Amino acid sequence: MIPTSAFAAFLFDMDGTVTNSIAATERVWTAWARRHGLDVETFLPTIHGVRAEETIRRQNLTGVDIAQEVAAVLAGEIADIDDVHPIPGAEAFLRDLPADRWAVVTSAQRDLALSRLTAAGLPIPTVLVTAEDVSRGKPAPDGYVLAAQRLGVSADACLVFEDAPAGVLAGEAAGAQVIVITAAHRHPFETAHPTLADYSGVRVKLGPDGLRLSKA
Structure with missing residues (x-):
């Protein structure tokens, strides 16, 4: 089941969530x-x-x-970016989002994040929070809290897209709802959160109350 709530913004991890590196x-x-x-x-x-x-x-x-x-x-x-590619459906999904309603929050350094997003053919977000931007990385919530602040919204009004346990914990600690992307999992883990294999089966709708996920 995908979340049915409306969200102020979507916050994405990078590796394994929008890029497969x-x-x-x-x-x-x-x-x-x-x-x-x-x-x-x-x-x-x-x-x-x-x-x-x-x-x-x-x-x-x-x-x-x-x-x-x-x-x-x-x-x-x-x-080493020869086989870096997007998670299926990620490019179209991200390009459908208003620029002021989404961010990427990654544990990678900024140069690496820009390199991988570009190699995967994905848009570069207006708000990109990287390893250099926080003193505490995931599973601390700092990156997601900072991204929400830079978008002008509260973290607990956001949906976090993650693929790894540390990131899931970070999203939870930020007070956000979390959805887990499983396409790139080599080391699966159990989660109580909703899961999606990739973005090919979902689309986003923007309404007066915010962003909503729906089945494609």
């Missing part, structure tokens, strides 16, 4: 994990939806320069 992301992080002697199979499910800095810091590696490691991962991810 999972293969590229996991290639870069797999190489990084192997360089540091980590168990790749255990490590990969933990990287999605959180900032690179926090992913690296959680490994408690000794003698590691966090900023240098983040820069190396960022460079690798920006270079």
Whole structure:
């Protein structure tokens, strides 16, 4: 079931939610994990939806320069965009939204976010909140709260589109309703929130009370 409420704005995560860059992301992080002697199979499910800095810091590696490691991962991810593509239906769905009614909130750095959105052929939102914009990344609500503020609305009046547990928690903590996009899931998780495989089966209607989802 899709939400039937009207919303002041839609707030989207990026990777796995509007872009499918999972293969590229996991290639870069797999190489990084192997360089540091980590168990790749255990490590990969933990990287999605959180900032690179926090992913690296959680490994408690000794003698590691966090900023240098983040820069190396960022460079690798920006270079690896050959198979970055949109989630089905995302381009048309986003282009139907009024520019002042949607935002992207991502744990990626701004350069990487712009690179991936462009590679996927998606519109660049007027409001783009990235890793550099908040002191606390997901699952903290800061990014979604900030995006809502920049749109001039309250976060609890928004619908958050997410694909990862950390992002779902961030949306919940912001007071927003959450819907989970599953198209790019390699590491499925259980959720009580509504789910959509992708955007091909839904469209958006703008009325006097706000944005509503409807079946296409």
